[in-house]
Amino acid sequence: MLTGAKTWCTFAGKAGLLMVVTRTGGAEGYKGLSILLVEKPSFDGHAFDFHQPTGGRLSGRAIPTIGYRGMHSFDLAFEDLFVPDANVLGETRGLGNGFYYTMAGMTGGRIQTAGRACGLMAAAIKAAIRYSEDRHVFGNQLGAFQLTQAKIAMMAARYVACRQLAYRVGTMLDAGEGQMEASLAKLYACRSAELVTREALQIHGGMGYAEETSVSRYFVDARVLSIFEGAEETLALKVVARELLQRALDLG
Secondary structure, eight states, rough: OEEEEEEEETTTTSSEEEEEEEHHHHHGGGGGGEEEEOOOOOOOOOOEEEEEEEEEEEEEEEEOOOOOOTSOEEEEEEEEEEOOGGGGGHHHTTTTTTHHHHHHHHHHHHHHHHHHHHHHHHHHHHHHHHHHHEEEEEEEGGGGGGHHHHHHHHHHHHHHHHHHHHHHHHHHHTTTTOOHHHHHHHHHHHHHHHHHHHHHHHGGGGGGGGGHHHHHHHHHHHHGGGGSSOOHHHHHIIIOOOOOOOHHTTTT
């Protein structure tokens, strides 16, 4: 029986299968964690309430957010929900190894988040260029002003650098390397997405602040990327810096 709470469970309403990290053994800390695959019906909308014939219950509600409104994350409550033994990830060998499975999956999550950041930057740059061509100020095309051109050039430079870094790290991951570099790519790309979408909104001026324009959505969507899949502070201190220092020590 599964009892407890889980928060920030993405697409939990629509999903038919949830991955839940829970304590299954008596060991303290991460050594007592396992991953359960919880089956449920798919629900539309921002809330659901599922009851098992055996009396178990799983309820959830979408968390209101300033951005990423098309990808809702849910607060979940489990009350004596029956999960069969066969649904333990890794079966008996998976008992107590939930932490290790989760951390192994984080590398993939970080490089795909870097990819999301790159896609967001590309969309923001395209929108800024299109608007700078259509908008006229003081009788001149907005894109003809040197300041606008300089902004777009710097936005493009950040985007290209992040994209190339993500591609390079992806190649390393395919070869079984690059775990730290995946965190580095996410760290740089996600912060860059915040800066690029801000500049794209700035080029739009007042219209960029209106929800009818795409850049207003890009701006608020970019903000969460530095938090998803490991906050940038955690990545900088606990992953990137620690690994770089260890490498320096290994080299003497």
